[in-house]
Amino acid sequence: MDANERAARNKKINHAIKIIILVALFICFIFPFILVVINVFKTKADITSNPLALIGSHGFTMKNFPEAMQKMDFWRSFGNSAIITICSTILTILFASMTAYVIVRNKWKACGALFGLMIASMVIPFQVLMIPLVSLYGGIFGILNHRATLIFMHVGFSLSMATFMFHGAINTNVPISLEEAATIDGCNRWQTYWQIVFPLLKPTIATVAIIDAMAFWNDYLLPSLVLARKELYTIPIATQVFYGTYSTDIGLVMAALLLAMLPILILYLFLQRYIVEGVTSGAVK
Amino acid sequence: MNTNTASYKCKQYMMFAGVTTVVFAAVVIVPFLYGLYLTFTSWDGVSKSKPFVALANYAATFADSAYWQALGRTVIYSVIAVILVNVVAFILAFLVTSGVKGQNFFRAGFFIPNLIGGIVLGYIWKFVFNRAFVALGESLSVGALSTSWLSTTNGAMLCLIIVSVWQYAGYMMLIYVAGFMSVSADVLEAAKIDGCTNLQTIWNISVPLMVSSFVQCLFLTITRCFMVYDVNLSLTKGEPFNSSVMAAMHVYNQAFTYKNYGTGQAEALILFVVCAVVGVLQVYVGKKAEVSA
Structure with a gap:
């Protein structure tokens, strides 16, 4: 056997x-999900006797789903999560991109101060703000238990990061000559922004939308502090409360967990490439 | 039009950044300052009055041994989890950039745990540890698996670490993948011609050129691990015997369960300072180690 052949064989083995x-690693990574999927179609007794069996001795059952759906009020919490996620994401994108624009294009002191504060605030973890937030908005203003309050807070927390990302995008991707041309053609600042700058920010808008929407959808701590009434629960809160009540009814728990995961997994199936790209470009910035 | 007047600037600023300024101040700046003030009061969360107690909350924090235990536990957990997350993520990134067939599929698959919230992940793993592993241990008669790991002190910590590694490795993998891609093919080829083996190339060429990826991943994992709450709540709930209560959970309980808002806030602030110092120090040291090709 000559060296070339050996090298080729080594490469193949490698x-x-x-x-x-x-x-092997992939199986480790999705093993917990597979386990949920195979157990969700079993009766409680079958799960308890052997959680690893593919099909239980009582056979295949769909009963867990409707019961879990009804008990965790799935569609209502789904609706709450959807409204809150969509509104917060849109508002964050609008306000953050506008702010970034005025900061990039003007060297005013107020802009510098705002941007500096925003950058500095990004290191503050939520746990430092949760107690004063509850005490201010619950104790003094008394406006907890509204979806709008939660949206307001979500937007407030995500503005810094989003503004920072739009700041970078406007700096590098929006040629100032384009704006000057628009000004000469008679656009004022406001028109220039919406007709020239905002459309050019599409890739960054997608990145911010993906990162923030995922964060809003999955957030538990903030919503659990703001929304204490059953009809306002988001999916993570509903899951937590459901587990607290029905933890012994393991078939129902499996169904509830699968239901809580399904919306985002289905979305991932279709938007997988964009999500992976968005998260990467968001993190690397 | 004169664009250099105060009124023009003011109008422009309010038009583009007015809402942002108000919301940002109302949600981040004011609560942060108000939180500082709260640490000097003893508020129970209900009464209207917030009696001023000077430094009593900080004294209470220093005397709160449960807090320091939780903080120590968080440090141990963070160190182990951060190292493992990054090692696993780096290996994954290497494997999915080495030209294997279907590498995009693997990338997408390893990322899945990041899509799902900590609460749901914690409960899934609770089922895995409590039922699946135990069933596996019984059927294979492996002693170490026959009782749930979650029921022992060290086991609960181990479970938390396993879940964190599983949860974050896919995300960090993406950052390392971007790092691997940024190393130019010319340099790698030059190394090969000079007779480097695969491992030598990674260690001597790729790793030094990817320092910024390491800095970034370390910063993200350190801050996330230090502030872990969701998975802690759903997976162990601090049990057994409060032996897996992490610092963030302790702060939450101190404020919202025991109604010591002032002390809770003081403890949160100290946690933040520790986390920020470690994170910033790491970035500072890391930036110095950066090299360019």
Whole structure:
């Protein structure tokens, strides 16, 4: 066997080893999800007797779903989560991009101060703000238990990061000559922004939308502090409360967990490429 | 039009950044300052009056041994989890950038845990640890698996670490993937011609050129691990015997369960300072280690 042949064979073996490791790791990564999926179609007794069996001895059942749906009030919490996520994301994008624009294009002191404060505030974790937030908005203003309050807070917390990202995008991707041309054609600042600058920010808008929407959808701590009434629960709160009440009814728990995951997994199936790209470009900035 | 007058500037600023300024101030700046003030009061969360107590909350914090235990536990957990997350993420990133077939599929798959909130993840793993592992242990008669890991002190910590690694590795992998991609093919080829083996190339060429990826991943994992709450709540709930209560959960309980808002806020502030110092120090050291090709 000559050296070339040996090198080729080594390469093949190398490749095969990598694939085997990857597949093994992949199975480890999705094993918990597979477990939920195989147990959700079993009766409670079957799950307890053998959670690893593919099909329980009592056979295949769909009963867990309707019961879990009804008990966690799935559609209502889904609706709450959807409204809150969509409104917060849109508002964040609008306000953050506008703010970034005025900050980039003007060297005013107020802009510098705002931007500096925003950058500095990004290191503050939510746990430092949760107690004063509850005490201010619950104790003094008494406006907890409204979806609008939660949206307001979501927007407030995500503005810094979003403004920072739009700041970078406007700096690098929006040529100032384009804006000057618009001014000469008679656009004022407001028109220039909406007709020239905002459309050019599309890639960053997508990135911010993906990162923030995922964060809003999955957030538990802030919503749980703001929304204490059952009819306002978002999916994470509903899951937490459901588990607290029905933790022994393991079939229902499986169904509830799967239901809580499904919306975002279905979305991921279609938008997978955009989500992976968005998260990467958001993190690397 | 004169664009250099105060009224023009003011109008422009309010038009574009007015709402942002108000919302940002109302949600971040004011609560932060108000939180500082709260640490000097003893408020129970109900009464209208907030008696001024000077430094009593800080004294209470220093005397609160449960808090320092929780903080120590959080540090241990964070150190182990941060190292493992980054090692696993780096290996994953290497494997999915090495030209294997279907690498995009693997990338997408490893990222899945990040899509789902900590509460749901915690309950899924609780089922895995409590039922699936135990069933596996019984059927294979492996002693170490036959009782739930979540029921022992060290086991609960181990479970938290496993779930964190599983949860964050896919996300950090994406950042390392971007790092691997940014290393130019010319440099790698030059190393190969000079006789570097695969491992030598990674260690001597890729890693030094990817320092900024490491800095970023470390910063993200450190801050996330330090502030862990959701998974802690759903997976262990602090049990057994409060032995897995992390610092963030302790702060939450101090304020919202025991109604010591002032002390809770003081403890949150100290947690924040520790976390910020570690995070910023790490970035500072990391930036110095950066090299360019």
